[in-house]
Amino acid sequence: MIEPLELWSPRLCLRRLRPEDAAAICAYRALPEVARFQSWESFTLSDADRLIAEQSAVVPGTSGTWLQLAVVPVESATVVGDCGIHFREDDLEQVEIGITLAPTHQGRGLATEVLGSILEFVFGQLGKHRVTAVTDAENRPAADLLQRLGFRKEAHYVEHVWFKGAWCSEFLFALLSREWQLRIAEHCRPIQS
Ligand SMILES: CC(C)(COP(=O)(O)OP(=O)(O)OC[C@H]1O[C@@H](n2cnc3c(N)ncnc32)[C@H](O)[C@@H]1OP(=O)(O)O)[C@@H](O)C(=O)NCCC(=O)NCCS
Numbered sequence: 001m002i003e004p005l006e007l008w009s010p011r012l013c014l015r016r017l018r019p020e021d022a023a024a025i026c027a028y029r030a031l032p033e034v035a036r037f038q039s040w041e042s043f044t045l046s047d048a049d050r051l052i053a054e055q056s057a058v059v060p061g062t063s064g065t066w067l068q069l070a071v072v073p074v075e076s077a078t079v080v081g082d083c084g085i086h087f088r089e090d091d092l093e094q095v096e097i098g099i100t101l102a103p104t105h106q107g108r109g110l111a112t113e114v115l116g117s118i119l120e121f122v123f124g125q126l127g128k129h130r131v132t133a134v135t136d137a138e139n140r141p142a143a144d145l146l147q148r149l150g151f152r153k154e155a156h157y158v159e160h161v162w163f164k165g166a167w168c169s170e171f172l173f174a175l176l177s178r179e180w181q182l183r184i185a186e187h188c189r190p191i192q193s
Pocket of ligand 1: 034035037038100101102106108109110134135136139144145
């Protein structure tokens with residue numbers, strides 16, 4: 001069992017999806033600029049309802065499932081993004097992550113804050129060994145985000161997957177628990193006099 005399922009950071013709360021989130025999730029996921037590098041072409045209210053219903057059946061930490069969390073600013077109740085943790089079927093010591101943020105909330109470091117919370121959770125609380133993320137090679141904001149958090153680019157798959165009508169190249173990013181712990185320790189180190 002994973003507790004708690006609310007992750008708090010200075011500006012954000014990450015929590016399980018709720019039925020009343022459907023319209024807000026649909027509003028940003030349906031935008032072409034948000035969908036461009038994602039698995040969906042379009043995203044309707046029914047898609048949001050289905051996602052939320054499927055997520056309600058997910059037991060956090062179950063091998064082979066994605067746990068999707070809503071991104072909610074502390075000062076409002078409206079969902080402005082979502083992030084996912086994939087508990088891999090082949091190796092429970094490793095997880096994959098993903099994130100989507102409404103364009104109205106991009107460019108302010110909120111995605112960095114979201115993934116910081118997720119990394120604290122999976123490394124600090126769950127004791128995972130390694131976190132990975134796959135990005136489209138043309139998705140510069142996603143690559144910048146991961147590298148800002150210390151992820152290493154470990155692979156460049158060249159035109160290896162047929163995606164939305166064309167051959168697509170992807171990057172694999174990874175971060176180890178000990179690398180994250182070192183990064184946190186360095187950021188918290190007191191200034192020497
Ligand atoms: C990937 C995605 C989440 C990145 O969002 P983002 O807004 O670029 O990332 P952040 O919220 O961390 O913001 C970073 C920007 O805010 C700035 N910033 C301001 N305050 C900041 C702070 N306190 N900390 C970090 N960055 C800050 C950074 O300089 C950076 O600016 P830049 O874009 O001009 O370089 C977003 O592009 C997205 O949702 N895309 C659509 C879905 C998608 O493709 N997801 C990826 C799937 S793998």
